[in-house]
Amino acid sequence: MGMRRVAIVGAGLTKFVRRAQETGKELAYEAAKMALDSCELTLEDVGCVSLGTAPDAFDGVHMKGEYLSDGAGGWRKPVMRPYVGGGTGVFNAIHGWFHVASGLFDICLVVAEEKMSSCYPHPAGAFLTIFDHTTEQPLKPNLIWIFALEMRRYMETYGISHRDIALVSVKNKKNAMDHPCAQIPQEITVDDVLNSEVLADPVHRLDISPTSDGAAALVLVAEHIAKKITDKPVWIDGVGWNVDTAYWATRDLCYPRYVEKAARMAYEMAGIKEPHKEIQVAEPYDPFDYKELHHMEGLLLCGKGEAPRLTAEGVTARDGNLPTCPSGGLLGVGNPIAASGVMKICEIFWQLRGEAGKRQVPGKPKVGLAQAWGDLMQVGTVIVMKV
Amino acid sequence: MGITEKIKRNIDMTSWKDKIPVNYIYTVGIAGEKFFREIKDNGKIVGTKCEKCEVTFVPPKIYCERCFSRLENYIDVGTKGTVHTFTICYENVDGTKKEEPTIIAMVKIDGTDGGLVHWLGEIDSKDVEIGMSVEAIFKAKEEREGSILDIKYFKPT
Ligand SMILES: [Zn+2]
Numbered sequence: 001m002g003m004r005r006v007a008i009v010g011a012g013l014t015k016f017v018r019r020a021q022e023t024g025k026e027l028a029y030e031a032a033k034m035a036l037d038s039c040e041l042t043l044e045d046v047g048c049v050s051l052g053t054a055p056d057a058f059d060g061v062h063m064k065g066e067y068l069s070d071g072a073g074g075w076r077k078p079v080m081r082p083y084v085g086g087g088t089g090v091f092n093a094i095h096g097w098f099h100v101a102s103g104l105f106d107i108c109l110v111v112a113e114e115k116m117s118s119c120y121p122h123p124a125g126a127f128l129t130i131f132d133h134t135t136e137q138p139l140k141p142n143l144i145w146i147f148a149l150e151m152r153r154y155m156e157t158y159g160i161s162h163r164d165i166a167l168v169s170v171k172n173k174k175n176a177m178d179h180p181c182a183q184i185p186q187e188i189t190v191d192d193v194l195n196s197e198v199l200a201d202p203v204h205r206l207d208i209s210p211t212s213d214g215a216a217a218l219v220l221v222a223e224h225i226a227k228k229i230t231d232k233p234v235w236i237d238g239v240g241w242n243v244d245t246a247y248w249a250t251r252d253l254c255y256p257r258y259v260e261k262a263a264r265m266a267y268e269m270a271g272i273k274e275p276h277k278e279i280q281v282a283e284p285y286d287p288f289d290y291k292e293l294h295h296m297e298g299l300l301l302c303g304k305g306e307a308p309r310l311t312a313e314g315v316t317a318r319d320g321n322l323p324t325c326p327s328g329g330l331l332g333v334g335n336p337i338a339a340s341g342v343m344k345i346c347e348i349f350w351q352l353r354g355e356a357g358k359r360q361v362p363g364k365p366k367v368g369l370a371q372a373w374g375d376l377m378q379v380g381t382v383i384v385m386k387v
Numbered sequence: 388m389g390i391t392e393k394i395k396r397n398i399d400m401t402s403w404k405d406k407i408p409v410n411y412i413y414t415v416g417i418a419g420e421k422f423f424r425e426i427k428d429n430g431k432i433v434g435t436k437c438e439k440c441e442v443t444f445v446p447p448k449i450y451c452e453r454c455f456s457r458l459e460n461y462i463d464v465g466t467k468g469t470v471h472t473f474t475i476c477y478e479n480v481d482g483t484k485k486e487e488p489t490i491i492a493m494v495k496i497d498g499t500d501g502g503l504v505h506w507l508g509e510i511d512s513k514d515v516e517i518g519m520s521v522e523a524i525f526k527a528k529e530e531r532e533g534s535i536l537d538i539k540y541f542k543p544t
Contacts, residue, residue, distance in 0.1 A: 024414030029450045043455040060411035071451040118411045125409040134403045381396065 003101040007226035008093075008385070010039030011346040012221035016183040017205050019117040020213035024059050025071030028113040031215035031339070032073045033081070035109070039219050039229055046250035047105035048078040050113040052092030054085060054374075061116045072111035072150045072217075084241070086287065087376020088112065089216070089341015090381035093370075094239040095154045097245035099382075101343030106222045113215040114336035123211050130376055144208075144341065146377055148200035150253045151290045155202065159253035160293075160386035162202055165312045166193035168289035169206055169331050174326025178358035181343075183212055183334030187382030193289070208381060216311060216342035232353045238270030238384030246376045253324035259298030259373065259380030267300075270384040274368070275300045279384075280365035283344035285373045286329040295371055296324060298380065323361040326351060341372035352387045402491075418447040421461050423533040430525045433461045434499050445501030466523040467544060468494040468502060475512045488512055494521055494541050509541030519544045 012034030014020075015026055022030070036042060051072045056064045072079075082088065082095035089112050096110035099304075116123040123152040127143040154160065167190060176185035188206065226233035242265065244251050244258035265277070272278050284295035293307035301322060302310055310316055316324040327333055327347035330340050348368035350356040359367030369381045394400070415423055418435065425431045427446055435458035437451035443465055450457060450519040473492040475526040490512050495502040507515060508524065522542040 019414075021414050021417060021420070023414065023419065026418070026449055031457070033450070033455055043453075057407070057409060060409070060413065073403075073455060075452040109418065118413055119409050120412060123409075125406065128407055133405065137405050138403055297406070345445050 004103055005223040006220055006236045007350050008096050008102045008218050008228055009221050009230050009233055010035045011349045012217040013181050013343055013346050015181045024113050024115045027215040028068050028071035028111050031217040032109060032111045035217035036217050043073050045107055046073055046109045047107045048099050049074040050063055050092055050096040050108055050110045051079055051081045052088045053090050054114055055126055058119055058123050059185050062120045068113055073109050082319055084375050084379045086337055087372045087379040088338040088383040090370055090372035090383055091241055093218060093383055097239055100220050106225050108220045110218040110220055110237050112338040112342040114212040114339050117213050122310045124262045127189050136142050144200040144203050147288050148203045151202055151255040152295055154290055160308050161236050163190050164308035165192045165290045166293045167195050170317045172286060172325045172329040172331040175326055176332025179333050182332055183327050184210055185332055191367035207289045208336035209330035214334040214336035214339045216339045216346055234349050234352050235386045236383060237386050238266035240265030240382040242380050244378035247364045254295055256298035256303055259295055259308050262382045263299045263350050264381035266382040266384045276302055278367055279369050281368040282324050283347055283370040284324055286325055286331050287335055299371060308374040318361055326359050346369040348385050418449045422446050425539045427531045431463050432466055435461055435462045445496045447498045464496050464499050468496045468520060468521055470517055470519045471495045473515050477484040478519040490515055505538060506540040509542040
């Protein structure tokens with residue numbers, strides 16, 4: 001296709017917290033600076049900035065991308081903000097990839113930030129207008145409705161119990177105990193999840209990731225630059241994204257077909273034929289515990305309805321055959337929306353370089369995947385990475 | 388029908404009224420904490436300087452946007468500045484007439500590369516000029532609460 005190969009050579013991540021004192025700009029700076037320092041590049045070397053951040057309504061700043069740009073290293077540089085809601089984090093790296101793969105820039109700084117604590121009484125209030133303003137808003141919906149309705153369809157279709165699903169929350173929160181940036185690392189049991197407060201049945205408090213403040217960043221470079229600055233580049237060899245209908249009554253709620261289409265696009269580009277055998281470590285998007293399972297199936301990492309069994313058998317544990325969310329995921333590390341997608345890419349970057357410390361999965365993985373999801377709950381964004 | 392028809396009032400059509408119920412608390416941040424504490428406690432304006440780029444930021448930043456150096460030295464930049472540009476406002480945000488016009492100026496703080504947008508006071512709007520020297524007038528210490536409104540306005544020196 002006449003595109004250049006693109007490598008990730010640096011990554012940066014702030015701690016994810018419920019409430020940060022830092023402004024959004026300051027959070028963006030901390031992650032961006034750490035990413036540049038990690039590969040010994042300076043702002044002067046950066047050709048362009050891709051800045052990802054989810055709804056303006058979270059930070060309460062209109063034109064949030066422009067507001068954040070100087071903290072993200074965008075001073076007098078070409079800056080663009082991609083936006084696909086919750087899928088923004090992974091899409092942001094895809095967007096950075098365009099900039100370098102196209103030949104337009106050699107070095108792109110990819111930065112993602114979210115400061116959800118500005119919004120009160122709760123950032124969920126900012127979501128009201130994602131519901132149809134005449135057919136649904138009059139019903140006074142809250143955000144969790146969407147997930148409760150979808151989770152129940154998933155359980156009903158494949159005969160899955162809440163206990164099966166809660167195992168994901170137990171696994172991810174435990175994985176997060178080894179992550180220095182984690183907001184809610186916890187050792188909990190399936191019963192703890194089932195006995196936690198019911199928010200919108202079947203969704204309980206411990207099925208959900210928290211709201212968070214935080215930022216994450218990556219440095220993407222063209223092949224000839226990568227070879228000069230590191231002997232451990234991590235290649236972005238496949239990217240994919242896809243949206244389904246925004247009419248959710250028309251959509252397949254038990255299976256994320258749009259994630260499958262995004263994954264197939266990325267796999268084809270990366271030459272992956274049997275993803276369940278070839279992907280060695282994965283960070284599927286897990287804002288809710290059932291979503292990790294939903295997404296594993298959409299990503300073709302297992303058959304439909306099979307993800308709970310793999311989880312129960314320990315296949316997705318950090319020392320299993322297909323570790324998922326070794327970082328601790330959104331359930332454990334936290335969920336500052338756009339930043340959490342980039343956090344997942346940071347994790348695969350560190351895993352493939354053998355730099356994940358206590359979180360390192362065994363077997364020196366060579367192929368990994370990160371995925372995010374969002375928009376009106378009908379976008380899938382996928383990236384395949386290799387060493 | 389539809390787009391080809393001139394519509395004078397959208398409430399004449401079937402519609403649903405709603406609002407987005409969100410409020411915000413904006414933390415002032417790491418640099419903002421220093422900036423507003425100095426205003427509140429000491430009636431001073433501080434900035435941060437990048438020694439490498441020789442740029443002084445007011446309000447202060449924790450980073451130099453030009454070279455990404457971390458900036459940790461907060462310096463007192465005084466309270467005097469120069470009118471860089473200004474406007475005289477006759478209407479409120481809802482379009483109603485103001486009883487008295489207000490003067491809004493961008494004041495470059497002397498000896499720095501930054502400045503503040505604020506009101507001008509103790510001056511007739513006819514007398515405002517670009518380049519005139521002004522200084523910040525603070526509220527009495529007991530009334531200050533760590534807000535940009537702790538500065539009442541800038542007035543001619
Ligand atoms: Zn500088």
